[in-house]
Amino acid sequence: MEKPRRDGASSPRNGRQDGDTRRKRKTADISQALSANPVDVATLRRMAISEGGLLTDEIRCQVWPRLLNVAPHLLDQDPETVERENNKDYNQVLLDVQRSLRRFPPGMPDEQREGLQEELIDIILRVLKRNPQLHYYQGYHDIVVTFLLVVGERMATALVEKLSTHHLRDFMDPTMDNTKHILNYLMPIIERVNPEVHDFMQQAEVGTVFALSWLITWFGHVLSDFRHVVRLYDFFLACHPLMPIYFAAVIVLHREEEVLECECDMAMVHHLLSQIPQDLPYETLISRAGDLFVQFPPSELAREAAAHESMAASTFKDFELASTQQRPDSVLRRRRRQKQAALESSTVSPVGAVSQPSTARRFMRLAVMGLTVALGAAALAVVNTALEWAPKLDLFP
Amino acid sequence: MAERDPSAQFGGPFTNSTIPPPRTRIFKIIVIGDSGVGKTCLTYRFCAGKFPEKTEATIGVDFREKLVEIDGESIKIQLWDTAGQERFRKSMVQHYYRNVHAVVFIYDVTNHASFRSLPAWIEECKQHALGSEVPRILVGNKCDLQDSVQVGTDEAQHFADAHCMPLFETSAKSPNSPGTHHNSDHVEAIFMTVAHKLKSQKPLVLSQLPKGSEGTTALTGRIEGDNTAATWGSCGSC
Numbered sequence: 182m183e184k185p186r187r188d189g190a191s192s193p194r195n196g197r198q199d200g201d202t203r204r205k206r207k208t209a210d211i212s213q214a215l216s217a218n219p220v221d222v223a224t225l226r227r228m229a230i231s232e233g234g235l236l237t238d239e240i241r242c243q244v245w246p247r248l249l250n251v252a253p254h255l256l257d258q259d260p261e262t263v264e265r266e267n268n269k270d271y272n273q274v275l276l277d278v279q280r281s282l283r284r285f286p287p288g289m290p291d292e293q294r295e296g297l298q299e300e301l302i303d304i305i306l307r308v309l310k311r312n313p314q315l316h317y318y319q320g321y322h323d324i325v326v327t328f329l330l331v332v333g334e335r336m337a338t339a340l341v342e343k344l345s346t347h348h349l350r351d352f353m354d355p356t357m358d359n360t361k362h363i364l365n366y367l368m369p370i371i372e373r374v375n376p377e378v379h380d381f382m383q384q385a386e387v388g389t390v391f392a393l394s395w396l397i398t399w400f401g402h403v404l405s406d407f408r409h410v411v412r413l414y415d416f417f418l419a420c421h422p423l424m425p426i427y428f429a430a431v432i433v434l435h436r437e438e439e440v441l442e443c444e445c446d447m448a449m450v451h452h453l454l455s456q457i458p459q460d461l462p463y464e465t466l467i468s469r470a471g472d473l474f475v476q477f478p479p480s481e482l483a484r485e486a487a488a489h490e491s492m493a494a495s496t497f498k499d500f501e502l503a504s505t506q507q508r509p510d511s512v513l514r515r516r517r518r519q520k521q522a523a524l525e526s527s528t529v530s531p532v533g534a535v536s537q538p539s540t541a542r543r544f545m546r547l548a549v550m551g552l553t554v555a556l557g558a559a560a561l562a563v564v565n566t567a568l569e570w571a572p573k574l575d576l577f578p
Numbered sequence: 579m580a581e582r583d584p585s586a587q588f589g590g591p592f593t594n595s596t597i598p599p600p601r602t603r604i605f606k607i608i609v610i611g612d613s614g615v616g617k618t619c620l621t622y623r624f625c626a627g628k629f630p631e632k633t634e635a636t637i638g639v640d641f642r643e644k645l646v647e648i649d650g651e652s653i654k655i656q657l658w659d660t661a662g663q664e665r666f667r668k669s670m671v672q673h674y675y676r677n678v679h680a681v682v683f684i685y686d687v688t689n690h691a692s693f694r695s696l697p698a699w700i701e702e703c704k705q706h707a708l709g710s711e712v713p714r715i716l717v718g719n720k721c722d723l724q725d726s727v728q729v730g731t732d733e734a735q736h737f738a739d740a741h742c743m744p745l746f747e748t749s750a751k752s753p754n755s756p757g758t759h760h761n762s763d764h765v766e767a768i769f770m771t772v773a774h775k776l777k778s779q780k781p782l783v784l785s786q787l788p789k790g791s792e793g794t795t796a797l798t799g800r801i802e803g804d805n806t807a808a809t810w811g812s813c814g815s816c
């Protein structure tokens with residue numbers, strides 16, 4: 182459905198009409214949700230997840246800010262320019278942006294591409310300067326370029342800034358310890374679905390670094406077709422920040438036969454898995470990832486993931502305990518203090534759950550209903566589990 | 579996924595008369611150095627035989643391999659190309675230090691800062707129990723950019739001697755360009771030197787490969803030169 186301009190030869194005529202009709206209906210539903218007062222974010226979320234995602238970049242320009250709850254007035258601000266001399270990140274950013282030629286459409290004239298690369302550097306430096314707690318990582322540029330190409334410099338700055346203090350926050354710590362922790366969710370998910378693949382990978386001691394670039398670039402670094410990248414961004418923007426790791430697991434599981442046929446050796450398995458096939462059935466995998474998220478929510482996997490290392494508390498555990506008023510940054514600061522305290526007293530201090538204001542609760546319920554409708558799963562208990570993430574991300578009005 | 583899998587194309591048929599050993603030996607070599615020095619380009623050049631047109635930032639660890647033939651034995655050389663950015667090192671790259679047989683340190687001859695980082699890289703290796711007992715070499719890359727050299731051969735040689743490593747200067751881009759000075763090394767030869775060292779763990783004795791081993795790497799250049807063997811063989815201080 183997302184593949185535009187099918188050549189017709191391969192698809193029967195009425196199948197195509199069907200697709201066109203569905204597309205038209207979806208477009209209409211999206212405009213309606215956008216013009217509702219207040220904007221119907223739950224529907225937008227569902228549209229972003231369901232088959233085909235947000236269909237066009239034009240629609241993405243309108244919906245992505247809504248999914249991230251970026252206030253429209255932020256989009257009018259003139260982006261300031263950041264001094265490049267003596268900027269601690271400039272050299273690394275420049276190096277990575279210069280090497281990012283593949284991210285731009287193949288036919289684009291050099292001059293235009295170079296202009297965009299300059300903008301890319303500006304956006305990154307701007308967000309980093311405004312948020313000194315954030316640290317640049319190689320791969321961040323792959324995320325930013327996706328936003329730049331879809332929504333343009335000004336809006337990309339606002340969206341990326343929001344994303345960086347939320348979904349990407351863990352990747353932007355001074356160290357990659359929390360990123361490592363998130364990667365630790367991968368094996369427990371795989372184990373739930375296919376223990377044989379899990380055991381095989383454990384035996385090969387392949388580790389999880391093959392999925393690192395998938396996670397921290399939302400697959401922008403590894404997929405060569407930009408349409409696939411933006412389709413995944415629709416999905417991830419509408420979901421829990423851990424969804425990319427569920428998607429990573431789904432890709433591995435999709436390739437279970439190849440994996441099991443591979444020589445049981447770290448290098449061989451790492452090599453096989455890090456070469457991502459370019460012809461993945463994205464829509465199927467997306468709904469599968471959503472199903473797995475609902476079936477095995479992060480809270481259920483948290484203990485196992487933590488068992489992979491000494492660190493007791495995880496970011497997302499803390500998110501679950503945080504109140505709606507708190508921004509993730511303050512949660513992280515608190516967590517650091519707790520970790521410190523835990524180290525000193527060698528017990529993890531308990532954190533009381535804070536009750537949520539009822540309006541926020543309603544909004545998130547709607548949102549997650551959207552998610553579950555799209556995925557065809559409805560058990561109330563499951564919904565409640567899936568609900569937990571939404572408010573802590575501060576994404577709802 | 580910086581570039582299409584070069585390791586898919588192995589050396590070519592092994593038509594040697596000798597019976598191949600039952601199992602191919604694997605030499606695992608880790609390649610480290612600052613971001614941008616050319617680790618990806620050098621490993622790609624060795625495994626795929628050419629300079630990659632477009633590389634991308636390496637995120638985490640990439641892996642390339644090549645099947646070579648040394649003294650009638652076919653050996654798989656595995657190169658682990660690592661991310662240079664500091665923040666990836668501790669949590670991510672660690673795992674890949676296991677069972678490493680040799681280390682290749684790379685700096686960029688046109689970037690003095692990348693040379694000054696070398697002690698930190700050497701230290702990282704030591705922390706993973708890779709000290710002077712494993713073969714280690716030092717490679718200065720981008721020799722083709724003759725006009726912007728910031729690290730002279732003398733300075734680099736001095737450092738290499740102090741750390742008991744042989745030094746090679748090369749260019750992943752154009753090892754034979756007129757700009758490259760007369761005794762710069764071929765990328766293939768450099769990695770093959772390491773492989774030979776690993777195979778023998780004795781001072782190098784190189785022989786010309788027999789005809790018919792097309793696709794495997796023929797040894798040329800100055801690797802037979804005594805400095806290599808001497809540096810590896812006789813360093814009292816390390």
Ligand SMILES: Nc1nc2c(ncn2[C@@H]2O[C@H](COP(=O)(O)OP(=O)(O)O)[C@@H](O)[C@H]2O)c(=O)[nH]1
Nearest residue numbers: 613614615616617618619633719720749750751
């Ligand atoms: N002139 C020149 N440029 C090189 C050479 N090797 C690498 N480069 C360039 O240096 C940049 C970084 O190379 P890359 O292999 O990605 O570095 P890495 O970060 O160490 O893996 C790229 O733009 C390459 O094209 C070389 O031998 N000569």
Ligand SMILES: [Mg+2]
Nearest residue numbers: 617618635636
């Ligand atoms: Mg690299």
